[in-house]
Amino acid sequence: RDAGTNNPLFMIDEIDKMGADWRGDPSSAMLEVLDPEQNVTFRDHYMDLPFDLSKVLFITTANQLEPIPGPLRDRMEIINLAGYTIEEKRHIARTYLVPRQVEANGLRPGQVTFRDDAITEVISSYTREAGVRNLEREIGTICRKIAREVAEAGNGSRKRFTVNVKRVHELLGRPRLFSDVKRRTSDPGVATGLAWTPVGGDILFIEATSMPGSGHLTVTGQLGDVMKESAMAAMSYVRTHSPELGLDDDYFQKHDIHIHVPAGAIPKDGPSAGVTMATAICSLVTDTPVSNDVAMTGEVTLTGQVLPIGGLKEKTLAAQRAGITTVILPSRNEADLEDVPEELREGMTFVPVDRVEQVWEAAMGLRLDERAAALIEAGDLIEEAGELLEKARRKAGDRVVAAAAAANGGSARAATGKKPAGKKRAGKTAGPKAVRGGAKGGAKKTTAARGRSGRKK
Template identity: 55%
Template sequence: MTKKTNAGKATPKGEKLPLMTLREVVMFPKAIIPLLVGRDSSIKAIEHALNNYNKKIFLVTQNDPKTEKPGPEDIYACGCVSRILQMFRLPDGTVKVLFEGLHRAAVNPEKVDFEEEVPEVETHFLPEEENDHSETEALVRATKESLEEYSKANTKIAKESVQSIQNMDDPGAIADAIMPHLKVEFNEKQEVLEEFDPFKRLQMAYAHLQGEIEVFSLEKKIKSRVKNQMEKNQREYYLSEQLKAIHKEMGRDHDPKAELDVLQEKVDQKNMPQQAKDKASEEIKKLRSMPPNAGEYSVLMNYVDWVLALPWNELRETDTDITKAEKILDEDHYGLEKPKQRILEYLAVQSLVEKMRGPILCLVGPPGVGKTSLAKSVARATQREFIRLSLGGVRDEAEIRGHRRTYVGAMPGKILQSLKRVDTNNPVFCLDEVDKMSMDFRGDPSAALLEVLDPEQNSAFSDHYLDLDYDLSNIFFITTANYLQAIPAPLQDRMEIIKLPGYLETEKNRIARHFIWPKQLNYHGLEDSKVSISEGAINEIIRQYTREAGVRNLEREIASICRKVAKKKVEEKDRKDKKVRVTAKSVPSYLGVSKIRHGEREDKPLVGVTNGVAWTEVGGEILLVEVALMPGTGKVEITGKLGDVMKESAKAALSYVRSRSDVFGLKSDFYKEIDVHVHVPEGATPKDGPSAGITLTTSLVSSLLNLPVRNDLAMTGEITLRGRVLPIGGLREKLLAARRGDINKVIIPEANQKDLQEVPDNVLKGLEVMPVQHMDDVLAEALMGTTREDLFCGDANITPISSKLMKEEYQEQAQ
């Protein structure tokens, strides 16, 4: 307490009341003040006063507003006994209370028990001192005049309150009534509350009142001066000048006008279309009439910066030397003849014409076959900049076309961002994983790519942010994908599709020997003269440790060998110069047991078991198809995790056999007495595709006629209900799988005979390929123990499987 409490003059009158502490608020006698109360302790004190003390409560101010749970040292000794007039509970848990001050009172803080849920205090009434000062009347009159002046400046004071104070004569009461309306610190109000001399109290209130009047007068002058200046000059100019002065005071001599002049000069000198120049100049004109601290100023400035940063007509000189380009492509990649040939054709045409639209190639193939690295080689061969943009997982159309400038943080799409980075408008642009884009509520990015990859439209590509036509026709676009089916048909139509089916074993062997092995030796600090690898070792790694169409895992395994060789050389320092040779026998010591098991043919011909050849993402595979017959009621069970296409092929095979039951010497209702189980081993591996029809049919007929199928023969092809054999895909990989599985003869659809021209001679060497048109030719070639005439004339020497015979056979096996 800063002043005396006059506790010595306290009368015996007092009362016991609940205590409530106030923060930054001082309650005065005769004052009516509304307060929002949120502390639990205060709300409980109010409820206690309402229920037990006839709505009376003692209000005292804290000397530190930040104290959440005050103690004896945190409150003043002088407060105000008050009455609760109204209380409203609000939805957020707080209460709004209207208090009326009654009279001053004092307490002894040391006797207050703040540990109680609701502290109760013994208050002591503080009477007013006698007022016999001769200047009292003059002070009262001056205070009322000042109050009238203050009420005109501060419209928040109610006229009724002012009139009520004007009707008072007691100086102490006038001071108590004025203080709640003044914007002074709470500790200064507390000093007034603790003053018991009415004349001195009014003097203090009058001083605070005069101070408030001066503050309002100063604010009025400032507002008037600013208003006059704003009327004389535009508001924008005033803010601009003010900001300029601030920058100057802070040592940042920044002139927005000079900066805009520099921007305009850059626009005039920039080599870009007239439409873009006009748009940029228009935005700069808007900037001139806008204060730099305006929110839109930075948006317009960013837009102009983007227009200036883009390489509109900046074309890098390219090399059209075909011989040199062919040499570079061959240095970087073995095989891949089709994409290489297409690139060389483009360079040849470009050397003959002045202006040519950039080609749009789509390289489709399994992972690891070199699609992205081929795009890099194209950039090196043509001496262009290279840009790679991965589209995997892109869902937002704005990633391609950009955001509209109305959005916060808007910017151009990835296409223009990439061009800005390389600062040239004719790079090689690789759009990776174009088949892995997805669509959601933010749009369809594949549809946005239609304009980018359409040779007829991309000369006037429109980015949402730029809102100008941008020429993309000089860019050499190369897209990559793993699955052609995952690319939308309209997007496929814009691109030239080049399929990279994967590498043959012979190609992988050459790539490993001439590309991967030297590179890995260099990476691991090994010398070619000290470490070598045999061809048999490379073949062992390819067959037993990798299962892929590309060479990515092959490179990993070779790198693993190099690491172990390097570790061995470091450990054996005295034998560091000893030459190390990796052979087929030593490969397991480096890489462990073999990881891959490729399909192999059966050791002998079996009934109901046929060798099929299938294309997979990692190359060709031997696919065994087994059919078992059991006594039953005509049910067909298909297992082996087959897709819908292969399930349909199995049903078509059964329908074909049923339609030719008389030809095969079977009863017309033979299927009603047996159950057929079709199974393709390795059930954990998904299998699907339209090329297993003749394989399924051969196994089914073999089981029904009890004739074994040749184990040195494999087949591929789809069947119709009439027995026609339809063409298939992936012939090269399937023939390679047949060679690897020690197959001597492969049956293929006659329509695929033309595709043999694309199969290397080393794959066909020692392999008999038999084209067929009809299922009859397949069965005659594949089934053993009968001739074609016997098979299709219902010869009695062929014993069909019947329900009776099957039951007897099972009984014999059980015994």
């Protein structure tokens, strides 16, 4: 009646906020209204009159699809609206938000000017969202504080204000959001992942640590069942490749692994963090840190395949907000990059992968084939060195035995006073003759001397 036509446009906002209670289930009534097969014979129970709604165009909005009942969702054509880029937010703020807040807070048009770097600072350091609701709220806070300054000054109504980065900090306080990717990924065992949330994309850090134990896997961070299963699949894949990673065969039997996803108060679920978990575990056991400008997304299988995911544009926007310059994504999502704005693609590097080994190479510079070859070569060198050492030990042992035998023989001869057998045989041929000859000669000389002495007398 208000529209004056039988084919109006109806917009139903926040349809995902419907709730069923003892009074009934609104989704059943909405099904009669939105289903093209049923709304031809729709009947208004209050007026008790039939009405044809087949010509009416219905548009509904929602932040999440999951709360919408399945039968109702099946009868809708889903149109996903991605979040805004920083450039788009800046343009919206400059064109719409600032003029609206200036007028709403009693300031004259043109009395307050926001510089682009000030708007960017508000976007990056005070808000983290897919839309511009919080951005408008912060701009309103700045305008209200400027309006107070105008009211407190006698001639302040004629004064013009320029808002720069320094002025933003004065009016809004110290920055509330920081890009701490570099600080948090500096240690081995930490990897940066990309996630999709109802309010847009976001980054998440996955941490892994080990301690002596019996091979138990612990997963914390208020994770859903799907995410827990992804952690187990990632763990199993790393375990199967422990020889290529240079680990002992019993490493995972002697160590417990703990995986934690911070922001424990926020529920998390989904399979797209599988490659991030596998990378965090690999980084831990190989003591290799992940590059601090890399984020990744993708589902992992037990065979090491990287499967496609959803929400690539939102995740890319989250990477941009966090200062990430390289995004690792499944190869089958490469076509989805067409949805990412061109100015965003130009400032980032996208690495499509099919297997987990490619993720490790891009994120840590770790190649399993080269590492395995190096380990084999190192093992051969160690084996060869062991053989040489064993030969050297045997030779040294033989020399020690010979020296000990010689030392024992010398000690025995010193104790008995006997000469060596060879020298003794030589003495038998020359020694006695010399002694006898010497004795005879000596006796003759003595007799002759006595004779000469007697004649002199």
